[in-house]
Amino acid sequence: xDYISGGALFLFALLLFFQARTLTIWGEFGPSSGxxxxxxxxxLGLLSLAIIIRAWLQNHSIQKIKILGPKKRKFFxxxxxxxxxxxxxxxxxxxxxxxAFLAFILKFVEKQSxxxxxxxxxxxxxxxxxxxxxxxxxxxxxxxxxxxxxxK
Amino acid sequence: MLDSILTGFxxxxxxxxxxxxxxxxxxxxxxxxxxxxxxxxxxxLLLPLTFKLNVTSAIIMLAGIxxxxxxxxxxxxxxxxxxxxxxxxxxxIDGYQMAKKGRAGAALSIAAIGSFIGSTxxxxxxxxxxxxxxxxxxxxxxxxxxxxxxxGLTLVTxxxxxxxxxxxxxxxxxxxxxCVGLDPIEGNExxxxxxxxxxxxxxxxxxxxxxxxxxxxLTMVEGSVEETGLVQSSVKLRNLLPTRQEWxxxxxPICRATPLGFFLGILPGGGANLASFISYGLEKxxxxxxxxxxxxxxxGVAGPETANNSGTAGAFIPLLTLGLPFNVITALLLxxxxxxxxxxxPMILKKSPEVFWGVVTSMYVGNFMLLVLNLPLIxxxxxxxxxxxxxxxxxxxxxxxxxxxxxxxxxxxxxxxVFFGLLGYLMRKFEYDAAPLILAYVLGPMLxxxxxxxxxxxxxxxxxxxxxxxxxxxxxxxxxxxxxPVLKMAFQNIKKTLSHRA
Numbered sequence: 001x002d003y004i005s006g007g008a009l010f011l012f013a014l015l016l017f018f019q020a021r022t023l024t025i026w027g028e029f030g031p032s033s034g035x036x037x038x039x040x041x042x043x044l045g046l047l048s049l050a051i052i053i054r055a056w057l058q059n060h061s062i063q064k065i066k067i068l069g070p071k072k073r074k075f076f077x078x079x080x081x082x083x084x085x086x087x088x089x090x091x092x093x094x095x096x097x098x099x100a101f102l103a104f105i106l107k108f109v110e111k112q113s114x115x116x117x118x119x120x121x122x123x124x125x126x127x128x129x130x131x132x133x134x135x136x137x138x139x140x141x142x143x144x145x146x147x148x149x150x151x152k
Numbered sequence: 153m154l155d156s157i158l159t160g161f162x163x164x165x166x167x168x169x170x171x172x173x174x175x176x177x178x179x180x181x182x183x184x185x186x187x188x189x190x191x192x193x194x195x196x197l198l199l200p201l202t203f204k205l206n207v208t209s210a211i212i213m214l215a216g217i218x219x220x221x222x223x224x225x226x227x228x229x230x231x232x233x234x235x236x237x238x239x240x241x242x243x244x245i246d247g248y249q250m251a252k253k254g255r256a257g258a259a260l261s262i263a264a265i266g267s268f269i270g271s272t273x274x275x276x277x278x279x280x281x282x283x284x285x286x287x288x289x290x291x292x293x294x295x296x297x298x299x300x301x302x303x304g305l306t307l308v309t310x311x312x313x314x315x316x317x318x319x320x321x322x323x324x325x326x327x328x329x330x331c332v333g334l335d336p337i338e339g340n341e342x343x344x345x346x347x348x349x350x351x352x353x354x355x356x357x358x359x360x361x362x363x364x365x366x367x368x369x370l371t372m373v374e375g376s377v378e379e380t381g382l383v384q385s386s387v388k389l390r391n392l393l394p395t396r397q398e399w400x401x402x403x404x405p406i407c408r409a410t411p412l413g414f415f416l417g418i419l420p421g422g423g424a425n426l427a428s429f430i431s432y433g434l435e436k437x438x439x440x441x442x443x444x445x446x447x448x449x450x451x452g453v454a455g456p457e458t459a460n461n462s463g464t465a466g467a468f469i470p471l472l473t474l475g476l477p478f479n480v481i482t483a484l485l486l487x488x489x490x491x492x493x494x495x496x497x498p499m500i501l502k503k504s505p506e507v508f509w510g511v512v513t514s515m516y517v518g519n520f521m522l523l524v525l526n527l528p529l530i531x532x533x534x535x536x537x538x539x540x541x542x543x544x545x546x547x548x549x550x551x552x553x554x555x556x557x558x559x560x561x562x563x564x565x566x567x568x569x570v571f572f573g574l575l576g577y578l579m580r581k582f583e584y585d586a587a588p589l590i591l592a593y594v595l596g597p598m599l600x601x602x603x604x605x606x607x608x609x610x611x612x613x614x615x616x617x618x619x620x621x622x623x624x625x626x627x628x629x630x631x632x633x634x635x636x637p638v639l640k641m642a643f644q645n646i647k648k649t650l651s652h653r654a
Contacts, residue, residue: 005582009321016328019343030608033335033342036600040328047321054317075374078545079574082366085553086566094557102546110542120543124550132554139561140554 002055009048017041077109093143095125157279160509163208164517169510172209173518176216181525183217184224184240191221192590195484196360197548199491200555207492208510214488215511216518218481219271219464223522226263226457230256240460242432246445246452253448258394262450263457264526266406270458271519273410274417274465278472278512281418283501285473292474292498294605295616299626301599304470304478305592306630319588320634322579326589329354330596337604349564356487358556358569359593363586365552366569367576369545374577398450405435405455413459417466419478427463428456465515472496472508476595480587483594 020041023034081101089097099121106117133140163169183194195214202210225240230247243263250259292300305323332343333353344350394402412434413427435455436445445452470476475497477483489496500508556569579586610616617623632639 001582005584009325012325016343023340023342026612027338030612031604033338033340035604037328037331037342040324040331044321044324044328047317047324050317051321071374075370078370078373078549079570082549082570082573083567085549086563086570089553089557089563089566094554098550102550105546106543110546112542116543120547124547128550128554132558140557141563 002051006048006051006055009051010045013041013045013048016044074109078105081105090141091143093145094128094140095145096143098125098128156505156509157513159506160513161516163506163510164212164514169209169212169514170517172205172213173216173514174521176213177220177223177518177521177525180217180220181224181227181522184221184227191218192360192364192480192484192587194221195481195488196357197365197551197555199357199360199484199488200558202488203491203558207489207494207504208507210488210492211485211507211511212514212518214485215468215515216521218485219461219515219518220522222457222460222464223264223267223526226260226267230259230263230453240428240457242428242456243453245432246448246450249446249448250450250453255398255448258398258450259453260526262394262398262402262454264523266402266409266454266458267461268519268523269406270410270413270460270462271465271522272516274414274462275512275515275519277414277462278465278469278515282469282473282508282512285469287498292622293620294602294609295620295623296626297602298599298606299617299623299630300474300476301595301602303626303630303633304476305588305595305599306633315583315585318584322584322586323588323592326592327596327599329359329589330593331600336597336601349562349568354568354593355559355565356484356590356594357559358565359572360484360487360590361552361555362569362572363576363579363590365548366573367580367586369548369552370573370577371580372541372545394450401450402454404438405431405451406458408434408438409455409458410462413462414466416459417463418469427459427466431455431459461519468512468515472500472511473498475500476598477591480590483591486594 016037020034020037023037024032025034025038026032081104085097085101092100102121102124103117106112106120107114112120128140164173179194179198180191183191194217198214198217202213205213222240226243226247229240229243230251247259247263250256306320328343330353332350334340334351335342341351409427409431412431416427416430432445432452432455435451436442439445439451441449467479467482470478471482471486473496475486475495477486486496494500494504494507552569552573553566556565557563559565576586579589606616607614617627
């Protein structure tokens, strides 16, 4: 595992190094914009190499890595839904997105009953509205339901 | 000082602030009961809620969560041998054994009372130590601040992790993430890769919520955690109050643990976790019957519980007086201060004394509330453990979405948060700790600013960090903490060689 993480970090350090080189390292009065990122790139590069070397010294074997646990499908569904929430929030609006998100996850992914699913959706929507929209004045996107929300 | 304390109480005892302290302590206690969702994640989740509050109320609420968590974690440690929080791991050892003997009530009562005493004395300590420390801090220059932050970062990574190398690496990554956006001195664009979203840098809220909140949800979801709630049957508490002997046996541990926890809390990387472990070790060492530790004795609960709460109070001192957070929780509190336009540090006592004294005196109020809440509401809090993870996970996700969105009404913050959530999940899998990353991310811009200022002042000479005595001492501490594993190995080898020759 440490070979993979060390390798990824080393590549990140390389990317950072080349990015830092495009900036001014030392200006007229002292260190400039690229100075700190350059030092950090070198530091990260050394540390990632140390991780790889330590793995080699401890005889870590390069074996088939199993990162994900037994519920891969659930994991990817959650991840996809989380990203979808962010991408479609403004288009669909918060409340419709909340209903769709919780309905899909609770009913189809987690296999909860309709009673539980609808109950949690109702409570979440109500708490969200009263706490964030009403009490804290957080303007949650309304989407197609904008006609239902009375402007303050 | 008395005037300041009275002013502080007039602020913290206002109805509004009592309400927010109550919310914070209740939420903190609930979070402390739930394994997985730690104080860092909770503070990150609730940070956006505080944007509409004034700075004093916001910090009072968030601070309430911090010390509420220590209380909450004790409940599951004693009743189910599951540490609700890392600072209550040690309480499991003797607390659960006491519960098995039917002394759960006594364990929880002593834990609550010891915690109250530890926190209260800790708050008095803040009042006495903070003002003189603030005046010393005014003599700090750019070089001293740079060295202090370097020492703090290295100590945190070494004291709080199984793999110091991986922790230092994460600290380096955190410093890099802090560079994204505009250069704090010259205003040049850095590491944005042409993205307009990254021009303002990566905000602490989606970063922290992603790494802790979403990362934890993804870990729970992929099958590592049981799908049922933690409590299946009802829990009965018998004999709530300790016996006279148990009271007598608790006095010594409480008295020793209070100053120990407080001073450990001030140290970088210290705080409640370290304090509880060291207190347990100390009590075992000074006890007349150390063999009884682990079988369910009150000393094994009283000491660690007192230490972790006085440590929590101590951790506020470097935050309030130096403006430097030495653990991830105070790093998030610093972010809260900055979001509200207040910079904690030596000038806070002069520029915003009402914030300082309001927060400090609210700790008395909050700790008293915890004592009142903890004893009668134990049964109610335990019911929260019945919520199965399949229901809890999406709800945590929703809270994270609202929190990230409300920051600047930008849905891309949610995407950034989920990205860091995936990163947080991978970090758990590859055994990297997120705490040093967050701490370094918060300290990074300050470290860069002071480092560059020091080098500008010295015309590029690194000698400034060695010729100034305070800076030299701090850098020596940093170097010692990095070299300590190597030195330890060298000493052990020398000892082995000498004993073989003998």
